[in-house]
Amino acid sequence: MSVDETVEAKPRRRGSRAVFGTVIAVVVLLLFGVPWATLVWSGNAWPAPVFIAGTALFLLVAAGFPVLMLRGHGGHSDAAARAADVLLGVVWVLFTWSVIGQAAGLLLALAGVADPMRSRAVTAGVLVISAVLLVWGYAEAMRVSRVRNVEVTLPRLGPGLDGLRVVLITDTHYGPIDRSRWSRGVVDVINSLDPDIVAHTGDIADGQVAQRLSQSAPLGDVRAKYARVYVTGNHEYFSGALGWVEHMTSLGWDALHNRHLLVSRNGDSLIVAGVDDRTAAGSGLPGHHADHAAALAGADPSLPVLLLAHQPQQITGAVDHGIDLQLSGHTHGGQMWPFHYLVRIDQPVLQGLSRHSDRTQLYTSRGTGFWGPPFRIFAPSEITLLTLRTPTPTPTS
Template structure:
């Protein structure tokens, strides 16, 4: 490249960075500015020291948040991640309920309630609701997931496989908060269900294998009568996907990296296949991409297919290849309301069992763990027991 070309290229490189920086600034301004306006400024008429102290708190928090997030998730500092993730959850809840609070303030204004009483009532309501939701959401995130039991009728399933028990876990997201005891308790629940197949549909952890050994090692004690199967999620490709595939294999799981196995019982068989996450193609790892053709190569077209694919959005490939049931996660059920609605702009399904063609069904788990903010609000975690049923005679 000549000197002239380099000079021309530099502004082109700076432009995306400038746009990204502007976007981050706008998001921070909204996330922290709306709660500040509702709780501190607005018509509260707080004494000057209270107004100044509240403003300083919000300004410092807004400035520290991106630094902590970068040092945590970019610099792999678990301490910084814990603080940044908690801040994200708190400010999201405050932001949401501040907007709702402003609407409540309009109702009070129409009812003749004047400031500063009106704004102080709004502030009190927003703070009380936010605190209650955050305490409840933290307890929901940290508890051992409840078992969700679902029967799924597969018309092509042979009678010998009727009642096959498939336990689905996904999005465990072992991360900066040490949840080794939680992980052990989850495994105990799985084993108590006496599964025939246990499936993990990705996003095992946030971090490299060596960082999350104590949290992930209990997965080696999962018991299943026929198979323990796993596919990558998008977060594996941020955290050393090859290492996680190898680690799961070392724990005795079958990593279904665009491949399949066959489970047979009572003279009838089921194809259990898996494909990489849809983001895998952009990871730069050779051979990593969602490849349904490779996953189903050599299979009997008359046999029913159970497919593991991390994201519900991958259902289009399942439909195209005649899959009977796809198991997915990724959405977390929204994790913190009203993030549910944003998830639906990217994914066809938020949670539960859905049908996508005459043959193909999809089960989307709300996830077994949580990502980032240690809160689950109106989106409880789950360990799913799917009982596969053949059609009634």
């Protein structure tokens, strides 16, 4: 880089930081400002001490929130991360229901209900609904995921593999909240399903292997008749991807780093392939990028292919390479309503089984764990049992 290019790069970096800082400031202002306006200001006509105390509380928490986020997720402080994540979940719910509450307030105004009764009714409604959803959402996030049963017909699947049981877990996100007992419970459920193949499609953890050893240790006890397979998610590339690939290998899992293996039963075979997450190329790790051609190199093109790819958006590559079924996670099903509307801007599918070509289907899990805020609202977690089926023969007349 020349001296001129260096001089030009510095203003660009400063400009990028300024834009980023402005965006963060606007987001924080909205997230905390809308609930403040609804609960404290608006037409509530609270006594002056209540108004001052409420305003001071919102200002204090809003100012502390970015600091906690930076120390927690940037500085790797689990205590700060826990506080920031809980706070993010609480303010998201308050923001969502404050917006809905403001709309309800307009309806009450049209019905002739005057302030301060109208605004105080809205405030009470927002607080009660938010409290109920947060308690319920926390219980949903912390419980061992329910099993979701799905049958998938693959036209090219040989009869010897009919009924093959594939258990999918994804987005376990072992993180600042110690969920070692939860992890053990998930493994107990997996083993109870008597799987032929167990797949983990990434985002194992937020943190380095050494930080999350106790939470990830139960994965070593997962049982499967034919294969335990894993691919990286985007969060591995924030948390030492090479370490997690090596750790999963040490636990007895096959890390499908742009490669495949063969599963055979009763004379028929299935290719089980995996590709890196689509963000891997930007990580700077040599050889890490989503490479479907490498993953399928040397594979018999007549055999059906089960592909592990972390993000549903990677379905384009699966269609281009004639994949029969892609398994993905990443979306969390939105995790906290109505965040799913934002997820759909980035991803083609939110959750469930979908078809993307005559041959290619995609199953997107809502995720087994959670990221960040320890809440799941209208987006339950899942351990998925996929039963693969051959087509039912068409009766002849």
